[in-house]
Amino acid sequence: MEAYLRRTAVWYGGVGLLTGQVFRSLALPPKYFRLVVQEIEVMGVQSLGVALTAAIFTGMVFTIQSAVNMARFGAESYVGPLAALAILRELGPVLTAILVGGKVASGITAELGSMKVTEQIDALRTLGVNYIKRLVVPRVLAALVVFPLLTVLADAVGVLGGMAIMFVERGADVYAYWNVTTYWVVPKDFLTGIGKSVFFGVIVTLIGCYNGLNTQGGTEGLGRATTATVVHVTMGVIVSDFFLTKLFLTLFY
Amino acid sequence: MSEPVVEAVDLGKRFDSTEVLRGVSFTVSKGETLVVMGGSGAGKTVLLRLVAGLIRPDGGRLRVFGRNIEHLSEEELLPLRRRMGYVFQGAALFDSLSVRENVAYPLREHTNLGEAEITERVVRNLSLVGLSSEVLPLLPSELSGGMRKRVGIARALSVEPEMLLFDEPTGGLDPTNSKLVAELILQLRGGVCDTAIVVTHDVELAKTVGDRVAVLIDGRFGALGPVDAVLGGNDPAVQAFLAGAAR
Ligand SMILES: Nc1ncnc2c1ncn2[C@@H]1O[C@H](COP(=O)(O)OP(=O)(O)O)[C@@H](O)[C@H]1O
Ligand SMILES: [Mg+2]
Numbered sequence: 001m002e003a004y005l006r007r008t009a010v011w012y013g014g015v016g017l018l019t020g021q022v023f024r025s026l027a028l029p030p031k032y033f034r035l036v037v038q039e040i041e042v043m044g045v046q047s048l049g050v051a052l053t054a055a056i057f058t059g060m061v062f063t064i065q066s067a068v069n070m071a072r073f074g075a076e077s078y079v080g081p082l083a084a085l086a087i088l089r090e091l092g093p094v095l096t097a098i099l100v101g102g103k104v105a106s107g108i109t110a111e112l113g114s115m116k117v118t119e120q121i122d123a124l125r126t127l128g129v130n131y132i133k134r135l136v137v138p139r140v141l142a143a144l145v146v147f148p149l150l151t152v153l154a155d156a157v158g159v160l161g162g163m164a165i166m167f168v169e170r171g172a173d174v175y176a177y178w179n180v181t182t183y184w185v186v187p188k189d190f191l192t193g194i195g196k197s198v199f200f201g202v203i204v205t206l207i208g209c210y211n212g213l214n215t216q217g218g219t220e221g222l223g224r225a226t227t228a229t230v231v232h233v234t235m236g237v238i239v240s241d242f243f244l245t246k247l248f249l250t251l252f253y
Numbered sequence: 254m255s256e257p258v259v260e261a262v263d264l265g266k267r268f269d270s271t272e273v274l275r276g277v278s279f280t281v282s283k284g285e286t287l288v289v290m291g292g293s294g295a296g297k298t299v300l301l302r303l304v305a306g307l308i309r310p311d312g313g314r315l316r317v318f319g320r321n322i323e324h325l326s327e328e329e330l331l332p333l334r335r336r337m338g339y340v341f342q343g344a345a346l347f348d349s350l351s352v353r354e355n356v357a358y359p360l361r362e363h364t365n366l367g368e369a370e371i372t373e374r375v376v377r378n379l380s381l382v383g384l385s386s387e388v389l390p391l392l393p394s395e396l397s398g399g400m401r402k403r404v405g406i407a408r409a410l411s412v413e414p415e416m417l418l419f420d421e422p423t424g425g426l427d428p429t430n431s432k433l434v435a436e437l438i439l440q441l442r443g444g445v446c447d448t449a450i451v452v453t454h455d456v457e458l459a460k461t462v463g464d465r466v467a468v469l470i471d472g473r474f475g476a477l478g479p480v481d482a483v484l485g486g487n488d489p490a491v492q493a494f495l496a497g498a499a500r
Pocket of ligand 2: 342420
């Protein structure tokens with residue numbers, strides 16, 4: 001128990017320290033911009049399919065469930081805004097962060113972890129390379145672009161998927177559905193969701209990097225670190241989402 | 254006499270409950286090769302990593318190139334590290350990059366040299382370690398153990414080091430390759446880089462390349478002095494180590 005608490009404290013401390021180092025190392029030399037672009041490509045291509053598939057199905061399920069059940073108390077006409085609010089404020093950013101985050105971050109852990117156990121990180125250090133700038137900062141910067149972008153797409157696909165299923169299954173009037181949705185949904189609903197996704201992208205990437213850079217114990221340790229990243233990312237997103245929601249509700253309402 | 258390149262006083266290093274180094278003192282002067290011997294797990298790699306500033310000592314003083322490095326930040330250490338070349342036991346080549354890009358790495362990172370100049374230097378460094386330009390496009394996974402070591406040395410030479418740090422340069426090599434690497438280290442010393450610390454448990458290598466040799470026993474230097482005096486002396490702990498290493 002004591003060992004567990006100590007490891008947990010070390011982990012939080014370590015992620016905190018890494019975050020500090022990243023913020024102090026944001027000024028990249030111009031030749032590293034290529035790395036940021038490369039990471040954006042890797043992350044984006046890796047995750048677009050997963051993010052959109054999850055978004056369309058979740059959007060359809062949430063919308064149809066809401067419709068069937070809200071019909072019981074005669075509120076089916078409000079399904080559009082309800083589904084849109086849920087998707088824009090929560091489902092879009094959170095699902096994207098968990099799915100894309102889990103995939104991207106565990107990939108980062110595997111890559112940096114194998115560099116760690118084969119001493120390639122130390123090799124960079126002995127060659128006078130700032131490994132935070134070389135390996136971590138470009139990935140964090142890429143996440144700042146990729147996560148909000150994918151969330152925008154997931155939002156759109158989710159909302160449109162919901163609308164499509166309403167038309168097909170419930171015979172909804174698409175114009176009316178769209179009008180009532182846009183009447184009740186305001187930019188703030190969309191923007192707080194995007195704000196969340198920016199935050200999620202950063203912590204998810206930092207978790208992946210930290211676990212990779214601190215991999216110990218050869219190939220076996222590498223497997224453990226990668227699995228740990230998936231768990232840390234999922235929990236990190238779910239828990240921080242609660243606090244972000246509280247924060248945004250206080251700030252913007 | 255000029256200031257020593259490395260000056261360690263009473264260095265200590267522990268990991269959790271195990272005390273690996275407990276008071277190691279030595280100096281390395283310009284133009285000298287110090288060989289550090291010791292059994293497996295004696296702390297040889299730890300000592301080398303301390304000198305390169307990859308880890309921090311828990312106690313003692315450590316001056317490298319005339320600067321106390323024990324409290325320097327990673328950022329402050331970077332320029333010092335570029336003055337030394339570290340050759341890792343497992344070579345630690347970047348496995349996603351070709352031999353050419355591995356050796357070119359420090360050049361691309363720290364200089365604005367053009368493509369032609371970079372290629373020229375890469376080829377020159379590879380020829381210094383006895384490799385032809387045929388290996389340029391190969392990936393580290395396509396190389397033999399001995400070749401990987403050589404590419405590791407060539408990459409370390411790319412920073413134009415004033416001191417080389419070798420971790421078990423003959424470890425895992427057959428006798429023929431070991432001999433070649435030993436000769437290579439001797440050659441480098443006469444040319445591109447005259448100062449080195451070589452960590453090994455290979456007695457033959459120590460005799461070939463060392464000016465002075467230290468034997469790490471129980472976290473301390475059980476002996477430190479000219480190669481012949483230490484290896485031919487009658488210190489019982491050293492003799493016990495040599496008897497073990499010879500087996
Ligand atoms: N990062 C580390 N964490 C914990 N223990 C370590 C670490 N690095 C080295 N050690 C321990 O220090 C001792 C000496 O290791 P090392 O210097 O690698 O030995 P060698 O002389 O074979 O190179 C070993 O017992 C090793 O387990
Ligand atoms: Mg070792």
